[in-house]
Amino acid sequence: MTQQTTCTATAYDFDDVLDTILDIACRLLEAGAEVRRVEDTVERLCFAYGAHDVDVFSIVVLVGVTSEGPNGDHYTQIRKVGSIGNSLVRIEKLNALSRRLCACPEDPWKVKAEVASICKKQTYSELLLHVSAAIAAGGFAMFFGGGWLDGLIAALIGVVIMVFNIHTPSKVNGTLKTFVTAFVAGVLALLACAVIPSGHPDMIMIGTIMLMIPGLALGTSLRDLFGGDMVSGLLRFAQALFTAAIIAAGYGLAWLTIGGIV
Amino acid sequence: MTWLDIINSTIACSVALLGIAVIFDVPPKKLLWAMIGSVISCVLMLIGDKFGIDPLITNMVATAVPCVYCEIMARVLKTPTTVFMIPTLLPLVPGSRLYYTMFYLFSGQQALFMENMLAAVKICTGIAMAIIVVTGAVRWLEAAKKQRLEHERQKHQAEINR
Incomplete structure (x- = not known):
């Protein structure tokens, strides 16, 4: 029962949710992920957070998404990506994070902090x-x-x-x-x-x-x-x-x- | 090329790829699995060379087999395929052909320049063709699985409704 109450998605402000999801998408692109993975991740996460409809478009340096939130309003956000590097470990960790979120959506602000900490860490000295x-x-x-x-x-x-x-x-x-x-x-x-x-x-x-x-x-x-x-x-x-x-x-x-x- | 040469080259290649894997930031726990993929592709390529098989065919096989391995490992370890794919395909990059292409371009030897460039293009085509086939097959299998799951879900729903 407690599991169910922590897993409710609709309680969060969808603007914040979308902001966090785009954070993940941007970091994925920066780490050198394929566009298909990024679009797929955004789509899955939006649905996990209770969206009725998602349209996402991404090219190497840009992610844009319009989504119909749980309350029926439409939300749009676009994000430009800075430098593109190569960090396979970040792709892996962000992918694991998004899998976890799809199974059970968490507070977007906490997720945002986690994304930042993933991207700060250097794997090898x-x-x-x-x-x-x-x-x-x-x-x-x-x-x-x-x-x-x-x-x-x-x-x-x-x-x-x-x-x-x-x-x-x-x-x-x-x-x-x-x-x-x-x-x-x-x-x-x-x-x-x-x-x-x-x-x-x-x-x-x-x-x-x-x-x-x-x-x-x-x-x-x-x-x-x-x-x-x-x-x-x-x-x-x-x-x-x-x-x-x-x-x-x-x-x-x-x-x-x-x-x-x- | 003798078998001893193949073993030597494979060892040199594995050492080099360990370095490259660290530079590309492959997760430490998955280094070993990525290395196995690159050794497979390296050995296949060298064996193809030894028996004088056409580079297009050699590179197609040396790409396709480890690609299948990568897709399987990605699903087993729940990791993005890219993590294994990039280190695995690196031994196939025609480094020496590309270098000689550049060298003969600058030293003005047209015939050798063309020869090396075309060889590099041929190798890249082989790699690309193998990636098309494997990725296409995997997408198709994924779509089929999704359809089956959806079908089962609908059947289940219908039973509940009844």
Whole structure:
């Protein structure tokens, strides 16, 4: 009986409810979730909170929803999404939260605080991120045919890439950051091979490129496209291709400038 | 490529993917399951290479099998499929083809540039086709299940009304 009283949905102000639901949707998009998942989550949550009808539209940077609340009024809210990163653990936690809410709706203000705390938490420490960048770059350099030496150099450059990734001020333009990082990684690989002649610059660069390739964006864009969300899929696909082109330009510039000298 | 090379490459790839998984923020408890998926795709790709199978076919199989694994694990562990899918598909990204495409573009070797670019496109097409097939099949199964549940609910309701 107590279970039933805590699970009543209609007691909450639907404006607050919608605000909280859009909070979850925004955080999902920011973490790099597919649009279909976001739309599905919003729809399910609205119905769980007692809505009679829900219309939700989302593209990569925007979520809009109009819903007929439990009292028959129509509510509309639109939210723009800031930066898009990649954090699979946030997608997982927000998904678990929304599953829980669908089973038993809770006070929207409490949920809002919980969403904020989920998004504040860092799963892996900065040190661990640097180490994993090193082993990722080194491992890929060896996977694509490099030797131990290539792996080691790639690992060191991987750390540099991660330093750029984490410590660049957020005001710096993302494209510029990618370009500079790629250029520096290319220059370092070529210089290292000039000092140590038995290294293979191509293997080292391939290893470090794998760190920068927009894998999550590309994967999500394919899933969006084949799920029927053409706009979002194409947007994200274009974004990924553009990033790839910028990376190529960075490495290419390194070859053109340093490659002839060393 | 000998079997020993395949084992070596698989180990290198697993180590690299552990790093990538941490960078992509895969939940710590699910790291192992995501790693298993990527090892499956890595091994399938290397075996395809060893026997000289067309890269389109190799990449389709090396995508489809781990994709099915991801969908199953996602349902077993009640986790979004993306969590497993991204680390799993990363070994298939044609990193070296993309690199050489860029390299030959800048060094002005047209023929090699085209060759590498087309090879990269072919690999990506293979991956995309496999994702279409698996995702399509899963959506269809989901829709069928939903319909069945709805049907049962209506039958149940009708019985109560009676």
